Amino acid sequence: MSLKSALESGKFTVTAEVGPPKGTDIAKILHEAEELKGKVDALNVTDNQSAVMRISSMSFCKLLLDMGQEPILQMTCRDRNRIGLQSDLLGASILGIKNVLCMTGDHPNAGDHKEAKPVYDIESVQLLNIVRALNDGKDMMGNEMKGGTDYYQGAVVTPEAVPLEPQLMKFEKKVNAGANFFQTQAIYDIEKFKEFMQYARKFPVKILAGLVLLKSSGMANFMNKFVPGITVPQELIDELKEAGKEKALDAGIDIMARHIKQLKDEKICDGVHIMAIGAEDKVPLIMERAGLL
Amino acid sequence: MIITKKRDFKDLLENLKNYKSFFLIGCSECATLCGTGGEPELAAMKEALEAEGKTVTGTLHPKTGCQTLGTKIELKKDKEACNAADAIIVLSCGAGTQSAVEIFPDKPVFPANDSLFLGNMTRFQMFDERCSLCGECVLDKTGGICPVTACPKGLLNGPCGGTDNGKCEVSPDIECAWVRIYERMKKTDQLEDFRKVLEPKDWSASRKPARLNTREKKEEKK
């Protein structure tokens, strides 16, 4: 089933994420993807994540399609100007890629080519508008094309951004620009997330709650300190600490499974986006514990 | 003003190794305020070159170095000193340096400074970049704060996911431009404008090399 049909059917939808490696040895990522086949509804393929140069998202999306999986092409505006972005969108379309996640992209300063010239000719809101135009058979300049695209386009939002209001105003711009679905930045406080959802429900879009697997209390503290827009509540940090070093990952899996279950049972949102960050092999276990498999 | 920084003197000496005598040109405008091309810097440069065994045939601190014609006229009184020099060293910005290149068609000209940005002087000899001369100003739509310059990504429609308590993801030393814009527009009651989508910028408006002729009678520069 396509991501669009899954979300529109009202099914609690699960997406996960794979990051193509640096270098052409793809044995590991192929194995991870294989393990997730038939379990998740769609798989995001990151686009030079954290501005670290790797295999292109589009190529790995094509391999996923060949495996019979449903890829979500992540597209950032960091490395391509408006000509490159549109050309790649057309290219991905003829390969059969149907889902695109439009994002601005981390600044090169975060990655391993800090001296790169950042592009940002276009940004996320404008990219969504471009996808809409391409779907209508026109390029962003209004030139008629021979054959348009048929993308199901998504975007990202940070429900716990500080300050929140400008973030929500941008969210609304993305909705108006044609975003069909949103994957959120990682959330850990379900009560707080409910407040966001109460607001987001006013808009005709599908929301997948972003969940990042906690592997240790150290990781949780690190995220609180250094990752913008993410807050891990103290009681979860305590839970990881109490589990001890050996069992911390297991406790993290429990926490995520519990959150997924609550989000699903209370029908808080339309699904989840699982970011296992290096522990993709644990995704089936998480889903099992959440009662999804 | 144009913000400049002195180049490493060793690198400059490397440029000068085949020449013996020099005429120095500063600038009374930006380079003086930046401390890179005023009277004291001209004197210091003269001294440093002489300490290296070079000769300085003369110096000029022109009114506005990038005004090519004016500088050329000012240089008339230094004709002999200029003729006696093997090369010209310019202590101003890249524009001032190229005025000299135009004025001296048959002498090598070397820059003593690196030109950095168009800046506001926030305090004495402290400069911030506020405008990057994009050719199509959006300040009317962004509460008077320029995101093209103040946001490292030049975003036009609100903060990215990296904004963190008012700080930018690129460096905690940078205030997130979009939080500043939001806060200002909130104060000035302009948030309705914040909601409007800004279209992709027309970068052809800043195509290089730019040229402008505002004379009443449009005549082509010869």
Ligand code: SF4
């Ligand atoms: S929008 Fe362009 S012209 Fe206006 S302040 Fe910014 S860089 Fe300068």
Ligand code: SF4
């Ligand atoms: S954090 Fe703010 S200033 Fe920095 S890149 Fe993002 S939007 Fe721009």
